[in-house]
Amino acid sequence: MSRNSAPTRMHLRALLHRCEAFASSLSSPLLLLLRLWWGLSFARTGWGKLRHLDQTADYFASLHLPAPKLNALLAGSTECLGGALLLVGLFSRLVSVPLIFTMLVAYATADREALGAIFSDTDKFVSAAPFPFLLVALLVLAFGPGRFSLDQVFATRPPPR
Numbered sequence: 001m002s003r004n005s006a007p008t009r010m011h012l013r014a015l016l017h018r019c020e021a022f023a024s025s026l027s028s029p030l031l032l033l034l035r036l037w038w039g040l041s042f043a044r045t046g047w048g049k050l051r052h053l054d055q056t057a058d059y060f061a062s063l064h065l066p067a068p069k070l071n072a073l074l075a076g077s078t079e080c081l082g083g084a085l086l087l088v089g090l091f092s093r094l095v096s097v098p099l100i101f102t103m104l105v106a107y108a109t110a111d112r113e114a115l116g117a118i119f120s121d122t123d124k125f126v127s128a129a130p131f132p133f134l135l136v137a138l139l140v141l142a143f144g145p146g147r148f149s150l151d152q153v154f155a156t157r158p159p160p161r
Contacts (some may be wrong), residue, residue, distance in 0.1 A: 029061050031146030038136040042083025042099065049076030064110045078102050086140065089149020096141035101135035106124070 007015075049056045053072055060075075079102060082095045101138035107115040107130050114128035125131065145151050 018034070027143070028148055031143060032089075032148040034136050035089055035092070035145060035149070038133060039083045039085075039087030042079045042086060042133060043081075046076045046079025046081070046083055048126075050080060055061035060109075065109060075102055075105070077106060086137075089151050091143035092140050092145035092149060092151050096137045102143065103130040103137065103143060106130040107134070122148040 056072040057069040117124040
């Protein structure tokens with residue numbers, strides 16, 4: 001093989017740069033899809049809790065949560081409003097915090113066994129119902145909502161005078 005046909009360091013760096021640029025271009029569409037799907041899912045589960053508040057409160061009481069009706073109202077409202085805001089990408093990082101907290105409480109109360117298996121049986125932990133919700137909220141907190149969001153629209157507007 002001649003010296004000219006072998007890839008050089010410069011060629012490899014250029015290829016790596018193109019691969020990284022392509023992968024970076026996927027982050028906003030991926031964050032949009034995650035926000036749309038899981039924002040809607042959060043909103044729907046929260047709305048379900050609010051629509052069936054007495055049943056949710058009874059379930060929370062069976063988990064020995066204090067003030068079950070108040071906690072059902074708080075969890076449902078957080079999920080419903082937080083999911084709607086996540087869906088449109090408004091206050092995304094801020095709203096991720098109470099959503100993360102709500103999912104951690106869900107793990108600690110309704111999926112305690114899965115939470116206890118976080119290191120011993122990771123399949124059980126990631127199969128629990130709160131996991132995908134928690135993961136998406138953590139991703140949005142860490143990476144933001146992406147370019148296709150109301151947060152981005154307001155961030156690029158000049159401040160009012």
